[in-house]
Amino acid sequence: MKKYVKDFKVSDNVHLNEQYSLLKLKPVDGEMPDMHPGQFVQVYIDNSKNTYLRRPISINFLDKINNELWLLIRKAGDGTRHLIQTPCGSMLNMIIPLGKGFSLKNGNILLIGGGVGVAPLLFLGKELKEKGCNVSFLLGARSKNDLLEIDEFKKYGQIYLSTEDGSVGEKGFVTQNSILQSSFDMIQCCGPLPMMKAVASIARKKNINCEVSLENSMACGVGACLCCVEDTVSSGNVCVCKDGPVFNINDLKWQI
């Protein structure tokens, strides 16, 4: 897929809560590049004196009708704080699209997201549903307020929720959710590393095909600097930005 360095205009900035914003962006030249669920962008952050490199952010959704790209941002540090505060009408420069995304398989598919890791699953869920899959979402967060875009997810599949404080859905971690007792053809997962490892371990025990999306720290985002590597079974150290960020758990050397 051809990559671009492109200017986007912020057409909407929805403050979901203290920590999270949903940015809706339109390409300034009107031409939206082709992209695939699980791919990401590298955003240039202007006027943030503590931010030097671009920041990698997953493609949350591609709204083809309105020609808009969605990014779901969690405030982690200075760079993401600036992004959350970006006013409507301002410009963001992005390298897009980057990496290889999730595979689009058939059948009964469970998408598991934790925290801001739910981001790529919305676009993925939509594409899977359009393909005719039976999609279920298992979404986890600390508390009710941290669950994001639930109304959007509902459009593309069954929703199962877990919160650590039990304020909505089942109490506990996603890995404790009763939906995991059912059988699936595929699990696709994005979230904090300990969560993904726990999910991978369940998938392995139950012999379910499983993909996870990694968030290794990055510099170039295009496979040029070799900073973001993950050790794999098939090819040793590979670039998460180019050969990932999505990996099948069978190719990772995780101790699970």
Next chain:
Amino acid sequence: MANLSVKIGNIELKNPVMTASGTFGYGEEYADFIDLSKLGGFVVKGTTIHHREGNPYPRMVETPSGMLNAVGLQNHGIDYFIDSIYPRIKDIDSQIVVNVSGSDVSDYVAVCEKLQPLDRINAVEINISCPNVKHGGMAFGTTCAGAESVVKAVRNSYSKTVIVKLSPNVTDIAEIAKAVEAAGADAVSLVNTFLGMAINVETRKPYLSTITGGLSGACIRPIAVRMVWQVSKAVSIPVIGLGGIMNGRDAIEFLLAGATAIQVGTANFIDPTVTIKIIEYIEDYMIRHRVDNIYELIGGMKI
């Protein structure tokens, strides 16, 4: 039209703008963003005799106006380069320079001998300055004797242009430059990264798996400019300047300090099209300052 072409050893660059090793992959990674044939040249990733896995993750952390890296020369080895990569990039109409690294003098020689027959590779950049490997690398670049031993051996086995990339992690970089000039280098490039480190104070752990790493980016620029100036006064071979060049203004600064060509590294990560903007800036600068030939700018600082 102003003349931007410069000569480094026996190779001619259509303009003085190159990319720095390890920051531009094999060029191909940037082919979607820029026309590679517009570059004066590009230096490919550090290449060794055998495949190297490099250092464990994490390998980078951002620092004020810069970054630390500890890649550790991950590459598939020279044979893979010649068989699989070279055929894909050889027709790019720009000077392709291979950055060569090794643990022993014989490694450098073996890689250069394998590069000698390749039509489209007319220069090597001998990396005696990588701070991220345990054996070789910077160890050769921090003493005059070490630097000399590598350069002499390479000179005897490779007949095309030899550029030697110097480490800034020394007391007197001009001394090292003089030693490699005497040993037969056609040009020197400087600087490689500065040895640095950073600690996560919450976890009390170092950010890099190797604890220390190489600092690059805008934060190193004033030191790099100073070193380029000192070296260009000390030697008569061309100096290629790099370290923190972010835009056209910075590139001109290195030329004025005495660099015949410049390399762009970390800035590619921030703007993949930056090299083209730098070339355009230099062209525009030459018009504004009524300079017909780029050589009028090289070492053109007024004191």
